[in-house]
Amino acid sequence: MSETYKGITADGKCISIFVNNGTIQAVEEFPRDETLPYILPPLVDLQQNGALGIYFTNFCDKNPEDIYRIFEFLVKHGVGRVQLTMTSAAIETLKESLKALDKLLAGNRDLEKMFFGIFHEGLFISPLEGWRGAHPAAFIKSPDYELFKDLDECAGGRIRTVNIAPEEPGGLPFIEKAVTDNKTVSLGHCCPDRETVREAVARGAKLITHFGNGAAPMMHRFKNPFWAFLSEAGLCPGLICDGFHLPPELVETVFKCKGRDNCFIVSDASGYSGCPSGFYNRDDERSFEIREDGFLHLAWQEILMGAWYQLDRGVEFLVKDIGMSFLDAWMQCSAVPAKIAGIKLPELKVGASADFVLARWKNGVIIEQSVFSGKAYLRDAFTPRSV
Numbered sequence: 411m412s413e414t415y416k417g418i419t420a421d422g423k424c425i426s427i428f429v430n431n432g433t434i435q436a437v438e439e440f441p442r443d444e445t446l447p448y449i450l451p452p453l454v455d456l457q458q459n460g461a462l463g464i465y466f467t468n469f470c471d472k473n474p475e476d477i478y479r480i481f482e483f484l485v486k487h488g489v490g491r492v493q494l495t496m497t498s499a500a501i502e503t504l505k506e507s508l509k510a511l512d513k514l515l516a517g518n519r520d521l522e523k524m525f526f527g528i529f530h531e532g533l534f535i536s537p538l539e540g541w542r543g544a545h546p547a548a549f550i551k552s553p554d555y556e557l558f559k560d561l562d563e564c565a566g567g568r569i570r571t572v573n574i575a576p577e578e579p580g581g582l583p584f585i586e587k588a589v590t591d592n593k594t595v596s597l598g599h600c601c602p603d604r605e606t607v608r609e610a611v612a613r614g615a616k617l618i619t620h621f622g623n624g625a626a627p628m629m630h631r632f633k634n635p636f637w638a639f640l641s642e643a644g645l646c647p648g649l650i651c652d653g654f655h656l657p658p659e660l661v662e663t664v665f666k667c668k669g670r671d672n673c674f675i676v677s678d679a680s681g682y683s684g685c686p687s688g689f690y691n692r693d694d695e696r697s698f699e700i701r702e703d704g705f706l707h708l709a710w711q712e713i714l715m716g717a718w719y720q721l722d723r724g725v726e727f728l729v730k731d732i733g734m735s736f737l738d739a740w741m742q743c744s745a746v747p748a749k750i751a752g753i754k755l756p757e758l759k760v761g762a763s764a765d766f767v768l769a770r771w772k773n774g775v776i777i778e779q780s781v782f783s784g785k786a787y788l789r790d791a792f793t794p795r796s797v
Contacts, residue, residue, distance in 0.1 A: 413786065415779065417449025417768050418442070419758065420737060425449065429764040432784030437760060447770040447778050450740055451755040452490020453721045454747040456571070457529055457620065457648060457676035459495045461720075465681030466494045467532070468693065470506035477514050481524055483684060485787045486796070487720040488767040488777045491753060493571060494525045495678075498532030498549040501557070505564045512566035520783050523763075526753055527570030530561065531619060534584065535599035536575045540626030542599055544708060544715040546694045553584035562593075569593065570751070573619045575600030576610040589614030594751075597645070599624040600635060607638035611645060617750075620678055621647035621664060622656050627712050640667045646750055648676045651727040652717045654705050658731040665732075674747035675724040680706055680716030684797045704795070723794035726775045736771035 412430040419425055424443050428436040460466050461483050464476045484492060494511070496504060508528070515522045534553040536542055542550060551557070553574055562569045571594040574581050578600075585595045597610055598619020618639050625634070639645055647664055649656060655678070665673055677683070682690060687702045689709060697709035704718035717723075721743050728739035748755045756765035764784040769777045777792040 411784070415449065415766075415768060415781065416443075417447050419449055420451075420741065425758065427758060427764070427766075429781070429784050432764060434758065434760055434762050434764050437758060447768045448737065448740070449758065450488075450767045450769055451744050451748075452765055452767055452780075452782075453488045453725070453740075453743050454491040454751065454753070454755070455484075455489050455677050455679075455721045456493045456674055456747050456751055457495050457531070457678050458484070458489075458492045458720075459497065459679055459683075459716055460681030461679060461683045463682060463685055465497075466507065466511065467497045467499050467681075468503055468507055470503060470510050474510065474514055477511070477521060481521060482787060483797075484524065484720065485780050485782045486777070486792050487722045487794070488769060488780050488792075489721050490524065490756075490765050490767070490780075490782060491748065492525050493527045493529040493751070495529045495531050498535070498545040500549060504533075504561060508561060508565040508568075512564070512568060515568070516566065523765075523783070527751070528565055528568045529571045529573070529596075530558070530569050531573045531598070534558070534572070534574050534578070534581070535624075536578065536601055538601065538626070540713075541575075541601050541624065543624040544713055545599065548694075552578050553580040555580075555584050555587045558584070558588070571596055571617065573598045574610075574615070575602070576615065577602040577606050582606070582609055582613055585610055585613045585615050596648070597635075597639070601626075602635050602638070603633075604638040607635060607642060611642050616644065616646060618645050618647040620650050620655070620676060622660055623650060623678075623714065640664070646672045646674060648674050650678045650717055651675050651724040651731075652677070652704070652719045653723070653727055653731070655714060655717065658727075661732060670742060671746060671749075673742075674750050675721065675728070675743045676747075677719060677721045677724065678717050679720055680718065682706065683716070683718050683720065685718075719794050722775050722777065722792075726794055729771065730774075736775075740769070
């Protein structure tokens with residue numbers, strides 16, 4: 411099937427792209443037309459837990475076809491590259507889910523392209539109330555690299571990033587071993603002191619998991635890990651910019667401390683992202699609520715349980731609340747995380763896979779079309795609130 415798309419590139423050129431059999435067959439430039447949408451690379455989400463009532467963590471209990479529902483939902487929101495995320499659960503559940511996901515990805519080129527890696531967030535985190543966030547206490551373990559290797563083997567070696575609480579017994583040696591095995595280490599759901607943060611960085615830790623979240627609601631004004639996280643130049647923070655997890659002034663402060671090129675926006679979208687508002691029960695019988703505005707939290711508590719929105723909402727937040735241009739905000743959620751993750755974005759050139767998004771700003775993000783491997787997925791425009 412062939413199709414021609416027109417748009418304005420990130421560097422301001424108006425182009426038409428002829429797509430056939432999943433690849434770009436021709437690219438032609440023409441005089442600038444301000445009425446056209448931007449033609450942009452897909453969004454890159456380094457922390458995404460699932461959608462539509464489906465968690466990757468317990469995927470072994472789901473219909474394998476559910477992965478395609480999540481895939482299509484993400485594409486419609488302009489997302490084209492994802493580190494699917496595993497949280498805390500029983501070891502056998504994690505192993506069976508990782509095996510199921512590996513089997514699905516290995517047999518499908520588009521799924522493997524979309525879900526380019528796995529972020530193992532859970533298990534090896536702080537057991538303390540507040541710092542463990544919504545992770546069930548029963549599943550939390552001290553950092554155990556042999557267990558991690560077993561999990562990665564179940565995943566077919568697809569785990570790219572692993573989260574660690576470095577202050578927990580075995581945390582620092584774990585970091586060293588993971589880095590030796592070419593895994594990226596992220597610090598999160600933890601409460602280390604300054605010296606431990608410095609040692610974690612010295613041993614190779616590179617990222618901060620959803621900075622400012624996965625923390626106790628009340629803490630000492632100085633004796634908390636966030637000052638050390640900000641002062642360590644070698645750490646790149648992930649930021650959940652859905653309007654609920656972080657206030658604008660905190661995001662602005664992190665940008666100024668770290669530089670925008672060293673900050674990546676994540677959705678941390680819950681397995682219940684995209685679901686109708688209301689009260690739900692988790693598998694561990696704890697209740698949670700999805701409000702009509704998308705606020706997703708443990709019932710009657712301030713503890714968030716991931717986000718309801720996908721990464722296009724992050725673009726919207728950066729424009730409305732931080733004051734970035736639409737183009738800069740999009741690239742902050744696309745080119746920047748791609749560079750931090752060490753992956754290449756698809757290019758708009760002849761012979762390349764046709765992976766791009768047609769989007770514009772009109773009082774919010776409007777995605778007019780999203781193309782993945784040459785297939786157009788939208789009949790009607792999508793916004794961050796679309797399901």
